[in-house]
Amino acid sequence: MVKAEEILKHYWGYDSFRTPQKEIINSVLAASDTFGLMPTGGGKSICFQVPAMMKEGICLVISPLIALMKDQIENLAKREIKAIALTGGISVDETITLLDNCLYGNYKFLYLSPERLEQDWVFEKIKNLPLNLIAIDEAHCVSQWGHDFRPSYLKIGNLKRFFPCVPFLALTASATAQVKQDILEQLKLEKPTIFQKSFARDNIAYIVTETEDKLHKIEQIVKKNKESSIIYVRNRKTCYALFNQLEQLGINSTFYHGGLSVKEKSKNMSLWMAEKAQVMVATNAFGMGIDKANVKSVIHIQLPENIENYYQETGRAGRNGEKAYAVLLVGPTDVATAKSQFIYSLPDKEFLKLVFVKLCNYFQIAYGEGMNAQFPFNLNDFCSHYTFPITKTYVALQFLDRQGIIRFTQEYSEKVTLQFSIESKEVIRYISLNPTEEQIIVSFLRTYPGIYDYPTAVNLSLIARKSNRPVEEVETVLMRLKEKNIVDFTAKTNDATVTFNEVREDDRTINRVSKYLEKQNDLKKEQIASVFDYVTNHDSCKSRFILNYFGEKNTSNCGICSYCIAKKEKSSNLPQLGQLILQYVSEKPLSSRELEIIIDCKEQELIFALQELLDEEKIILLPNNKYTKA
Known part of the structure; x- marks a missing residue:
């Protein structure tokens, strides 16, 4: 049998595996049911792709994420590895054809959404496939205690009856101890070999910063750390607004959200990956399949929904092993907004x-x-x-x-509806006078026979492929035809x-x-309560808090998070700093940013001193987010 390292080198170009990739692969090759808990960026897909390439047959990959399936199939295709995805929305006839192709077309991977297993006829087809491995990605979805539970995942365990000798490989990047145990039971894994990489990211400094001016704080961070950054925002409106604000500050940025076209996503991603844009402002739609080693800062300007998602998103920083920052900016009203x-x-x-x-x-x-x-x-x-x-x-x-x-x-998506408004003989006359447009117009006529009689929904990408022309040229021709009253067409944008x-x-x-x-x-x-605890708790190490959340006990303080820094900086000058704050806020109410400028002290020292004065009821915070003497 060819060695795993040879497969890795030949198809992926790497010389060696990361821990515990090789150990998981060896377990799978030994036909053992295996569970891998690998934090984001750990290279989970390699764990099933390499052993599947080493064995005869097909690897069944069950995943709930259509975008991830498409991304992995495209990457496999670049390596000349045949793979198929069976997602929702595919007709019965097309599904049957795809499954037959798996049986007779020398395919190595079949990606499947878990809902497909609930269709008996699909299940019957799968039972006849020569499976060599069953990989369950995002395995936390099988647990009712997981943050993304899907009942359809509960059907996966039924495959055990029909493939008793085929190993199961369950993979996830985030699971508490309760979720992990539930996964093992629900998937019916038999004496599984368990690999659990620590959630500790020793090179990431988890920083929680209370601030009334988030834009000013972002400017400080990204101008101090010139390497690539990601700023996560809650919605598309904030995505555009922050991108424009950063550009006005002279910070080269781009943006990414689920509502962008494929072309726009690709363009903006390329700018960031090629270092032509320092900052990527993005919603949580960004991150799938991203492996950029030199991300220095991941900044969240709104509270995350849960610790699991926050950990995954911050884990995109510091993959080169150098010190990086996971910064959560918290404003006075953020907890109320999150509720x-x-x-x-x-x-x-x-x-x-x-x-x-x-x-x-x-x-x-x-x-x-x-x-x-x-x-x-x-x-x-x-x-x-x-x-x-x-x-x-x-x-x-x-x-x-x-x-x-x-x-x-x-x-x-953009739904384009098109109808020719002149007779066919006039269209033929137009083509004869404009031969450069012939290929595109003829493709429309051949693909949509009713296009003369009624408004017809058309696919511009399909026409571009059939006419061997770029989509932009197809759009230009349509606009020209519309201007000359040859066609009527409407375009409506949809975001889902x-x-x-x-x-x-x-x-x-x-x-x-x-x-x-x-x-x-x-x-x-419960999950958002843990997030509130994470940002409001001033008495514990942030890294330690995250590790405890995921069930890692007996951990020590990291020494680089916002709590550890504040603890180090709590020195003999704290009483003097408190006295200075009291002196200035006695004269007039001041914000924390104003105090920081007037006193010229470190931000973490100021925050600690303000918190002490609030706890001692020597100052109060006014509705306008300014402090005054109590």
Whole structure:
């Protein structure tokens, strides 16, 4: 058998594995069920891709993330490795063809969304495949205690009956001790070999900074540390606003969110990867498959939803092993805002049902119908139509997605509807006078036969491929045809796609999943409470707090986080600093930034002194975020 290192070198260009990649691969090759808890950036995909390439047969990869599947398939294709993805929204006929290709087409990887295992006929097809490994990515989704539980993951354990000799490999980047135990039980792993890499990132300084002026703080950080940075924001509006503010400050930046087109995402990503933009301002849509070693700072300007996501996002810093910073900027109203976003927006059963029913009505899906129906979707339009609160509706749609009822994919799309407004003989005459446009126009006519008779939804990317022309040229030709009144066309932008994975059954559908809703709501409340504890606790090391959260006990202080720094800097001059603060705020109310400038002290010293004075009730914080003498 060819060696694992030879496969790694030949296809991926690396000379050696990271710990514990080689150990996991050896366990899989020994046909042992294996569990790998590897923090973000640990190279989980290599753990199943390398052994699968060493053995005859196909590796089945179960993953809930469509974007991740597409990313991995594209990367495998670049290495001339054949892989197929079976996601939601693919017709039955196409699914059968894809599965037949797996059987006879020399494919090495079949990527599958967990909802597909709930379809009996798909399950039957998979039973006939020559599987050499079953890899479960994002394995925390199998646990009801995980932050992204999906009931469809519970079906995975059934594969054990049909593939008793095929090893299972469960991988996740974030799991508490309770979640880990639940994964092992739910997947029915037999005497699994367990590999758990410590969550400790010794080179990352976890900094929690209380500030009233986040933009000023960001400017200080990125100008001091000139290497690449990521700034995570909550939504697209903030993404654009912060990007523009940074550009005005002379900080070379770019941005990334789920509403961008594929072309825009690729362009902005390239700018950042090539060091042409120092800062990437992004929503949590950014990060999948990103492996940039020299990220110096990951900054969050709003509170994260849970410690799991925060740890994953901050883990994109310092992968070169050099010191890096994970900075969380906290304003006076951030806790209240987070409660509104993450607690008060949790849907109950009645609202969940209302959203589902209205969603079906919105797309005119009759009772008992809708299986595999797919629609472009704009969340704002939907919420405006039914006067629904946007955040609460978004959370409800996410829950329906996790339960496998719908597939809610947040990707930019542009729906173009086209109709020729002149007779066919006039179109032929136009082509003869404009031969450079012939290939594009003929591609439209051949692909969409009814385009003369009624407005027809067209796919510009498909036309570009068929005519062997860039999409930009297709768009230019369309604009020219419209200006000359040869065609009528409209373009509507959508920020998501909704696919119905099952028929509409209203009460029966919602009653089936509502038992999970209450449990998930309780879990989310516990998780955000841990985030509040993380930012408000001034008595423990931040790195140690995170390690304890993930079940690592008997840890020591890191020495580089905001708590450890403040502890070091708490010196004999603290009483003098307190006296200075009292002197200045007695004259007039001042903000922490104003005090920092007047006194010319270190920020962490100032924060510590202010906290001491607040605890001793010598000063008070006014509604305008300024301090005054009590």
